[in-house]
Amino acid sequence: MKASQQTHLVTVDRIATLSPTVREFTLRPDDAASAYAPGSHLPVEVPVGERRTVPRHYSLVGLPGDGVWRIAVKHLPQGRGGSRAMWRLEEGDRLCVGAPASHFELDHRATEVLLLAAGIGVTPLIGMAQALAARRGVRVRMVQVARAAEELVFSELLAEALGDRLHTVVTGTGQRLDLAAELAALSPQAQCYVCGPASLMAQARHAWVQAGRAPVDLRFETFGTSGAHPAQAFTVKLPRHGLTLDVPADSTLLEALERAGVEVLADCRRGECGLCAVEVLALEPGTAIDHRDVFLSPAQRAAGRQLCACVSRLSGSPACAVLDSSYRAD
Ligand code: FES
Known part of the structure; x- marks a missing residue:
């Protein structure tokens, strides 16, 4: 969660198992639960280890009310670890979340x-x-x-x-x-x-x-997480920045680039807007791009010259590519 974002402390009030793979979490904020538009999501700092969290976004379930926020999380054993960590939560646990936000708005003129x-x-x-x-x-x-x-x-x-x-x-x-x-x-x-x-x-x-x-x-x-391969760690080289970065299985390439101070444009962080697309200069033999976005066309994916850093990953053995961020300060 970016420092500029408004944050709230919430208590996990209730956890309900809805199916073998889906749990619903009722979160009660210490302050008032702000209203939100249908289709909004809640940014959640998911605790994945001692003092370590990873940012995830979960859609808010139903219309606002009752002073709580409800989210549902599908358990993805081969995902990046956020859902596994959410499923380890217990009622009474505390979390840090951002304010509800929406990139998926209902057109109120629709008939x-x-x-x-x-x-x-x-x-x-x-x-x-x-x-x-x-x-x-x-x-x-x-x-x-x-x-x-x-x-x-x-x-x-x-x-x-x-x-x-x-x-x-x-x-x-x-x-x-x-x-x-x-x-x-x-x-x-x-x-x-x-x-x-x-x-x-x-x-x-x-x-x-x-x-x-x-x-x-x-x-x-x-949800931009359903790739063709399980999430694995991979390596990227950025010659223009003189950097080699290891991207852990539980992190996105975008997060790794941001941690390293590489400027990358991003907006939706869900594989939809294409703003975070980086150039693929070369792939090591044995490496494949696991495109998880819905922005690139089938032809762009097949060409393998770009990947959306917020969701897409590398897979294979080794899993390594030479990239260049599209961002230019000038
Ligand atoms: S930030 Fe929108 S596709 Fe990555």
Whole structure:
């Protein structure tokens, strides 16, 4: 968390296990829990060791109220360690968090909305579903996708808000998301909000363009952590800065560059805006780029000349690349 950000101390009030892989954490701040817009996230300093924390962002679940903030965390055994550390927390533990923020805002002029969520991507869409359901004259439908029925977390809460406007798809039982049919049922002015793994974003973008819809009406957020390979430590060389950096498995390249004092532009830190993209000058034989962003096009990924430092990583043996930050002071 940057020093300039407002911080709050919170107590973990309640931990609820919602499925074999998802836990909900109710956080009670020492000061007042500020309100937030549906789709907002909470920056959390996750304790990963004695006196060591790593920054993570978790979507706020539901609409604000009750003087608490609720987040849900999917356990990712092969992730960078944030979720494992969150799952080690106990009720009564204390955390440092930032103020709620949003990069995924609901357009209040929308009259027809399709919400599309997969896995833990349901979290930012819950508040949106509740807000839209309460709004008069808005047509809303939500499709929630999960591998198993037990992973349809928050579906009861969603059904309460949406009734039969909630449709669930359990892929493990052979059900399939028919995106083309979902989009065909929408009016030309409809908007679609998507949250889930990068593969869902890619599918949704493709189907949206194929349907001839305006790109501005497709809005998305991803969790940027679902790479093709488990997170591993890797090395980057930056000849322009005379630096060689080891990036631990529980850190992002962007964090490592910032720690080393290398200027890199960044905004979303979730693989969406592309601002943090660095140039790949060379890859050691045996090294592959594990692109985890939703910004670069398939052609840019295939070219392997750029990677988004906030989420993408290197994998292989060795895992080493020569990079240059795109930032130039002049
Ligand atoms: S900061 Fe937005 S893609 Fe990395």
